[in-house]
Amino acid sequence: xxxxxxxxxxxxxxxxxxxxxxxxxxxxxxxxxxxxxxxxxxxxxxxxxxxxxxxxxxxxxxxxxxxxxxxxxxxxxxxxxxxxxxxxxxxxxxxxxxxxxxxxxxxxxxxxxxxxxxxxxxxxxxxxxxxxxxxxxxxxxxxxxxxxxxxxxxxxxxxxxxxxxxxxxxxxxxxxxxxxxxxxxxxxxxxxxxxxxxxxxxxxxxxxxxxxxxxxxxxxxxxxxxxxxxxxxxxxxxx
Amino acid sequence: xxxxxxxxxxxxxxxxxxxxxxxxxxxxxxxxxxxxxxxxxxxxxxxxxxxxxxxxxxxxxxxxxxxxxxxxxxxxxxxxxxxxxxxxxxxxxxxxxxxxxxxxxxxxxxxxxxxxxxxxxxxxxxxxxxxxxxxxxxxxxxxxxxxxxxxxxxxxxxxxxxxxxxxxxxxxxxxxxxxxxxxxxxxxxxxxxxxxxx
Numbered sequence: 417x418x419x420x421x422x423x424x425x426x427x428x429x430x431x432x433x434x435x436x437x438x439x440x441x442x443x444x445x446x447x448x449x450x451x452x453x454x455x456x457x458x459x460x461x462x463x464x465x466x467x468x469x470x471x472x473x474x475x476x477x478x479x480x481x482x483x484x485x486x487x488x489x490x491x492x493x494x495x496x497x498x499x500x501x502x503x504x505x506x507x508x509x510x511x512x513x514x515x516x517x518x519x520x521x522x523x524x525x526x527x528x529x530x531x532x533x534x535x536x537x538x539x540x541x542x543x544x545x546x547x548x549x550x551x552x553x554x555x556x557x558x559x560x561x562x563x564x565x566x567x568x569x570x571x572x573x574x575x576x577x578x579x580x581x582x583x584x585x586x587x588x589x590x591x592x593x594x595x596x597x598x599x600x601x602x603x604x605x606x607x608x609x610x611x612x613x614x615x616x617x618x619x620x621x622x623x624x625x626x627x628x629x630x631x632x633x634x635x636x637x638x639x640x641x642x643x644x645x646x647x648x649x650x651x652x653x654x655x
Numbered sequence: 656x657x658x659x660x661x662x663x664x665x666x667x668x669x670x671x672x673x674x675x676x677x678x679x680x681x682x683x684x685x686x687x688x689x690x691x692x693x694x695x696x697x698x699x700x701x702x703x704x705x706x707x708x709x710x711x712x713x714x715x716x717x718x719x720x721x722x723x724x725x726x727x728x729x730x731x732x733x734x735x736x737x738x739x740x741x742x743x744x745x746x747x748x749x750x751x752x753x754x755x756x757x758x759x760x761x762x763x764x765x766x767x768x769x770x771x772x773x774x775x776x777x778x779x780x781x782x783x784x785x786x787x788x789x790x791x792x793x794x795x796x797x798x799x800x801x802x803x804x805x806x807x808x809x810x811x812x813x814x815x816x817x818x819x820x821x822x823x824x825x826x827x828x829x830x831x832x833x834x835x836x837x838x839x840x841x842x843x844x845x846x847x848x849x850x851x852x853x
Contacts, residue, residue: 429769430769432770436673436674437674464839467839467841467842468839468841470801470802470841471802472802473841493839493840493841496840496841496844497840497841497844501805501809502809502813505802505805505806505809506768506806509768509769509806510768512769513768513769516769643768643769643770643771644768644769646771646773647766647768647771647772647773647774648768650773650774650775651766651773651774651810
């Protein structure tokens with residue numbers, strides 16, 4: 417069965433060379449989710465597509481799909497490229513890798529597309545990328561059905577900002593005695609409550625959020641570590 | 656296949672070249688066997704020698720059979736200028752069309768976080784060591800104007816800044832003889848952002 421789609425809003429997440437002159441694109445599109453597309457002849461010197469087929473460039477893509485890989489038939493810019501610079505750019509790569517790794521191909525995720533766009537705009541405007549990344553991770557987890565339990569603790573009691581909790585991704589927040597060892601992520605009630613309302617301005621809350629989202633994401637990423645994380649660590653060292 | 660095993664092997668081997676499919680490979684193989692066996696011998700010898708002996712220049716990492724390449728060892732090049740490019744082909748492009756008189760450093764790729772290619776994988780510690788020698792006063796970042804090329808340029812810029820070395824980025828803009836109407840939006844917006852005083 418072959419389907420053809422016309423001028424869908426989309427972003428390129430990643431591209432790599434394919435055959436002699438083509439590109440293999442991982443695309444995140446509105447309505448179709450993540451799709452794999454072949455851009456035939458996009459690496460020839462006469463190709464007008466190559467300049468457009470860059471990450472963080474809002475696009476309108478047309479393609480025909482038959483089986484798993486589609487064939488790109490038309491490309492148009494849907495606006496100016498989001499000019500991410502420096503750390504924001506590296507953060508953008510991280511967001512892209514999360515999507516490539518966590519989304520299944522052709523799973524539509526209609527709610528996620530606007531979240532992605534907002535995240536890129538947020539990275540472009542924010543002075544500090546971390547809160548933007550944490551908000552994206554929280555949304556992503558929620559939309560994938562792995563949302564964090566931030567309403568109540570595992571026994572159904574209200575979270576107490578003064579208490580400490582052991583957050584386990586599969587159970588939720590388990591109250592932790594002051595001397596107890598956490599099996600999951602040891603985190604304060606205050607940070608959990610701040611996360612619920614997405615108040616990530618406090619540096620401590622932001623650090624806690626990072627540990628928590630990482631613990632929640634890791635089981636779904638499989639055995640291979642995220643490549644952008646390792647590269648980002650090296651990139652930050654030079655600063 | 657209807658040809659003998661040795662011919663089939665030759666055809667298959669020729670296909671490792673870019674743009675060579677089964678049809679062209681077959682034409683090349685028959686051309687060599689029917690009309691130009693000497694040419695074939697020369698090609699074979701040159702290939703073997705090149706593949707065995709060509710390595711990377713100690714200083715700039717471009718392809719060369721010498722320890723230090725021709726450009727790096729030439730007296731009279733300005734050693735305070737260092738142009739960083741992605742590939743040996745880029746060195747040729749800059750050499751042929753600009754009057755650049757400094758030296759080069761070839762990255763052999765670009766930072767590509769999603770492919771796991773970071774500063775270590777690119778061997779940027781070698782570039783850092785070069786900058787630490789104190790000879791370089793300006794580093795010209797001539798990586799490709801792609802998102803990955805920009806990420807690479809940014810990182811290299813930070814490396815230079817940390818050492819008090821001037822870092823410049825090549826301009827991107829409207830090609831000569833081009834018409835604004837037909838230029839893609841990204842290039843045009845870059846050209847506008849990088850406009851300069853007349």
